[in-house]
Amino acid sequence: MNPLPIRDVDFYFEDIIFLVEDRLFKVPKHLFLKHSEIFRDTFSVPITEGAVPDGSSDEHPFSLEGITIREFSLFLRCLYPLDLSPTSFTLELEEWVSVLKLAKLYQIKEIVTLAVERMAPLLAEKPSLQIHLAKQYQITEWMLPGLSKLIQSDRALNEKDVELIGLSDALKAISLRETLRPGNSRCYNCSIQVGSTIQVQPKDITYQICTAFNFSLPVSTPSTKGSIKGKKGPSTSR
Numbered sequence: 001m002n003p004l005p006i007r008d009v010d011f012y013f014e015d016i017i018f019l020v021e022d023r024l025f026k027v028p029k030h031l032f033l034k035h036s037e038i039f040r041d042t043f044s045v046p047i048t049e050g051a052v053p054d055g056s057s058d059e060h061p062f063s064l065e066g067i068t069i070r071e072f073s074l075f076l077r078c079l080y081p082l083d084l085s086p087t088s089f090t091l092e093l094e095e096w097v098s099v100l101k102l103a104k105l106y107q108i109k110e111i112v113t114l115a116v117e118r119m120a121p122l123l124a125e126k127p128s129l130q131i132h133l134a135k136q137y138q139i140t141e142w143m144l145p146g147l148s149k150l151i152q153s154d155r156a157l158n159e160k161d162v163e164l165i166g167l168s169d170a171l172k173a174i175s176l177r178e179t180l181r182p183g184n185s186r187c188y189n190c191s192i193q194v195g196s197t198i199q200v201q202p203k204d205i206t207y208q209i210c211t212a213f214n215f216s217l218p219v220s221t222p223s224t225k226g227s228i229k230g231k232k233g234p235s236t237s238r
Contacts, residue, residue, distance in 0.1 A: 019061035133162040
């Protein structure tokens, strides 16, 4: 009698069935176990003898509450790409927000990194939204670039900006605009007027923002690309 074949350690996957709203999703379980401590802890809970484990069948799915079918589907597209082409991760900004939300929720760092990298250029002209998302999802490296762009913009802050970044931070941004305005004695010649746009030397605006918002100065000043370690964290006022 031939011996029974042995299951490969790396490439013999167990599936799991998730229920989101009224939709069933059946995917390999290993990536959730490998990349998410939350799922590892959940799946490691002992099962009562004779009980049917959640996620083992369509009749006994593992239910995920508080998320939508659309969000979970977009998240799975990043965790389990359906093709290997470079365009497989081409999503709209709103779609990346959904991916970031679940990657943060399930603490999957690799997908967080992917989402942050892909979202950064899409937020380049949306500084208020960048600041809002930085606070909501603790993306500290977005705070300084977002505030810098917002403060140097020639567009007046509107109600939507205040709603996104909070009244307290909006007032700080307005105050910094005045401080950095050409001709203001408190600016110490750190800004110049080009057309109707305020342009400030990176080192000076970095210092002004970090002082006003109680951030530690990035190590790489005058560049504004370094991450910020807030002394008290970014304001979350609304």
